[in-house]
Amino acid sequence: MFLRATVASLVLASLSLSVQAQTIRVAIGTQDTTINCAAGGLLIRELGLLDKYLPHDGQYKDATYDIQWKNFTSGAPLTNEMVAGKLDFGAMADFPGAFNGVAYETAGKHSLFISVLSGNIKGSGNGIVVPAGSSAQSLADLKGKTLSVPFASTAHGMLLRAVAAQGWDPLKDVNIIAQAPEVAGSALQADKIDAHADFVPFAELFPNRGFARKIYDGSQSNTPTFHGALVDEGYARQYPEVVVAYLRASIEANQLLAAEPEKYSELIEKVTGVEAEVNYLFHGPLGVQTRDLSWKPEYRQAVGTAIDTLKLLKKADRGLDLNTFIDDQYIRAAFKASGLDYQAQLANYAQAPLKANDALTGKPITDWTHVAQIWVKGEPKVRDYASAEAAFSALASLKKDGKAVRAVYAQAQDSGIKLLASQAWFASDRQGKLSAFLLKGQAQQFADAQGGQVFDFTRAGAQAVAGR
Amino acid sequence: MPTAAYRWLPRASSLLVCLLFWQLAASHHWNLWLVTFANVPTPGAVLEAALALVDSGKLARHLGASLGRVFEGYLVAVLVGIGLGIAIGRWKWAEDVLLPPLEVIRPIPAVAWIPLAILMFPSSELSMVFITFTGALFPILLNTVHGVEGVDPRLIASARSLGAGRGAILREVIVPGAAPSIITGLAIGMGTSWFCLVTAEMISGQFGIGYYTWESYTLQNYADIVVGMLLIGVLGMGSSWLVKRLGAAFTPWHRLRGKA
Secondary structure, three states, X not given: OHHHHHHHHHHHHHHHHHHHOOEEEEEEEEOOOOHHHHHHOHHHHHHOOHHHHOOOOHHHOOOXXXXXXXXXXXXXXXXXXXXXXXXXEEEEEHHHXXXXXXXXXXXXXXXXXXXXXXXXXXXXXXXXXXXXXXXXXXXXHHOOOEEEXXXXXHHHHHHHHHHHHOOOOOOOOOEEEEOOHHHHHHHHHOOOOOEEEEOOOHHHHHHHHOOEEEEEEHHHHOOOEEEEEEEEHHHHHHOHHHHHHHHHHHHHHHHHHHXXXXXXXXXXXXXXXXXXHHHHXXXXXXXXOEOOOOOOHHHHHHHHHHHHHHHHOOOOOOOOOHHHHEOOHHHHHHHHHOOOOHHHHHHOOOOXXXXXXXXXXXXXXXXXXXXXXEEEOOOOOOEEEOOHHHHHHHHHHHHHOOOOEEEEEEEEOOOOOEEEHHHOEEEEOXXXXXXXXXXXXXXXXXXXXXXXXXXXXXXXXXXXHHOO | OHHHHHHHHHHHHHHHHHHHHHHHHHHOOOEEOOEEOOOOOOHHHHHHHHHHHHHOOOHHHHHHHHHHHHHHHHHHHHHHHHHHHHHHHHOHHHHHHHHHHHHHHOOOOHHHHHHHHHHHOOOHXXXXXXXXXXXXXXXXXXXXXXXXXXXXXXXXXXXXXXOOOHHHHHHHHHHHHHHHHHHHHHHHHHHHHHHOHXXXXXXXXXXXXXXXXXXXXXXXXXXXXXXXXXXXXXXXXXXXXXXXXXXXXXXXXXXXXXXX
């Protein structure tokens, strides 16, 4: 009798407790290895940023939060769990994001694309690589060959555009097959595939691992690409302040990445195993993608293109209303709450700037087109140099001192993105000044026009050191 | 056999009841506490997806590719599994030398083999065949070992006393004695080979029922996924049935006792 009374009172107590103190789930699906999503997932989780912004006033006075994190290697399973109601937020690229919208509609619900996390309006981030031993130097060399790409990914969209730009029929002139990055990595190593198109970070990661060479940058196709965050519409309408809190956390994560790219590149390496020097390619100044959380028209267009492409491939039969699917009210509110100007960011197309002095001369670097950088092993900061020549002579003395180098970077003369210098091509002008290029053909063109020569990394290094 | 004819009735009705349950659960979005059917496509939607697959003109290539991969892997597994199984079941030294490494490899799931399968074999096609092979091998191997070890030693002793040599004992006593168990292994192996198909065809990139299912997942087409699942189920069931039938034809001396 006594026991029963105790149990009953306990049950009553717990019931009244749950009425007063509501527990709100914040379940976020991330893609840790897709390292440009870091501001929307990995960094928020690792640094506990969400707790700082979750509301505790008004209707949230007595709320407690149940924050759940789940990591995925692609957007599809993430969408799967969102549609099933197991996740509230998810980070993914334009193409899988469009699928997310379509899958929600099919299930009679809606999702909202609430922010951009990182992207490039020209398409850098996506790229095409060939096995390291391949003779191909550009996409044009791949006619009649077998190319693989993760199906229906942002890289797939880029590849179709790139193939069309060559004047090729994607069904006849090349054999495009589907391959996830996990599978493609092995296939490239075993020389089973002529080329592979992929998204962040694989077009940089595979070359950095030494078994592949990048021969095409997404910017050549001029197809905007980005990764962004989505939320379940029902959830967003019920807890708009939580959505804003999540975006404020991602704004802070973004600022941290911009302020200390080396430090957070190391953190991303610790969590994902993707080398810090690859992460720095994206998160460092003058990086492959722009640090941008705003809904630029180009990014809206990227979602539209994704939907159109999917319909063209007969892989989706319903369209999406972009005006309701892309919802910028939350990111606007988050900018405001964080004291930032959304309109200003919307107009800002610049890469994260390089504010640094030349490591040799100590003079501030003003011309970014010839910048080269060296990440010396064991050093917390990347060394910046105003010119490739300066970097090469520094590299020579580093080698003499027996210091190990993690990576050498150069800025592509044409697209302005950061390159792994060891795989870049260098062209001199009449004065012998070196400019860096992704492709041999681009370098050759520049050298021909400027009366210079083309060098690969090793020869450019020897040339620069000898010329001093 | 007239008895067999009317047994089809309950079998067909059982399938129909399952179908009916699926239709009701999916169309009414049943939420059964632990499982919910809220987001499960209905049989109608799946049928539509199946018709779309037929219309796409790719079904034959999908089926051809998958059947080829499963049967090639399976055939190799039959040869290797029965060969090794007889050796292990018959000779202690073979058991000591061969079984330990095989037992280490046995629990490794097919999906874990993907990277090595790509690296080790000269073509993607062979990588996939290798994965369906790993799926089929162990049931065949273990059932063969079991069958061979289960042969009555008195039979072997009598054959030997009648002057049978090693080869004759193997041919006339061991293999026929182990055959029922081997055939069980063959039927199970057929199923487990299909089991590994989706995993194998994650490498495919173009054709195959497993690839179709996997691609549908990437595209979030749940109805197509179910089409792929059902195709694999039906093909697996059909080929297992075929193996059992063939097995029964080859072992006329062995008849299962009837059930109540």
